[in-house]
Amino acid sequence: MTRGGIYMETAKISSAVLASNAYKQQVSSAPKAGRQASQTTQAPSEVRPVSDSVLVRSSPSLKNLDTVRAIETMHASLNQLAKGVRETNESVNSAVEKVDAMRNSIESVIKNYPPFPIDSKERNDRLMEYTSLRKELLSMMVPAPPPPPYEKVKSMWSSLFDVEGRIKDASIPSLEKTSSDAQLKEASQQLDTTTSQLSEFSNKVTQALVQP
Numbered sequence: 001m002t003r004g005g006i007y008m009e010t011a012k013i014s015s016a017v018l019a020s021n022a023y024k025q026q027v028s029s030a031p032k033a034g035r036q037a038s039q040t041t042q043a044p045s046e047v048r049p050v051s052d053s054v055l056v057r058s059s060p061s062l063k064n065l066d067t068v069r070a071i072e073t074m075h076a077s078l079n080q081l082a083k084g085v086r087e088t089n090e091s092v093n094s095a096v097e098k099v100d101a102m103r104n105s106i107e108s109v110i111k112n113y114p115p116f117p118i119d120s121k122e123r124n125d126r127l128m129e130y131t132s133l134r135k136e137l138l139s140m141m142v143p144a145p146p147p148p149p150y151e152k153v154k155s156m157w158s159s160l161f162d163v164e165g166r167i168k169d170a171s172i173p174s175l176e177k178t179s180s181d182a183q184l185k186e187a188s189q190q191l192d193t194t195t196s197q198l199s200e201f202s203n204k205v206t207q208a209l210v211q212p
Helices: 004-110 121-139 154-160 182-209
Strands: none
Touching: 004 182, 121 154, 154 182
């Protein structure tokens, strides 16, 4: 073979090698492009979990807000209930104070020694004081406790007060200037009973509020 023939053969082999290498580069680069395209198409799906996680985190906060609102409503209702019970107890306490003052007027007559004459001025003054306090007491209006405490003391309420909230006459004995010492002692004992009943009523109303 001549030298020129050798050159031609060498050129053919080089061209074939170059073509083969070019083909390999194309084949090897194809998967990379595919992976990049795949990553590009999956990018939007990666955003969704982030959005979902935000919604999940906000759910407990909404529940907490509802809980706080419910507590506020409960406290407002409880405060209103406590206010009604307080007004009832304040009026009952005022009634007890007047009953005690009436009993003291009687006791000042009963325990005086020597006993007051039936027509003495001191005796009459104390009995007039008793009568005046009795009128004030019977004109007082005690507000009924609010429900549900009222339902627990309903029977006690009806035995002590009329429908308008006034203490019943039978609980507060009436006395005259001519009433005997025996009648005064009986009235004093009845007032003791009334004081105990009013105090017990007040206790029951408060317990109904604290222990519903």
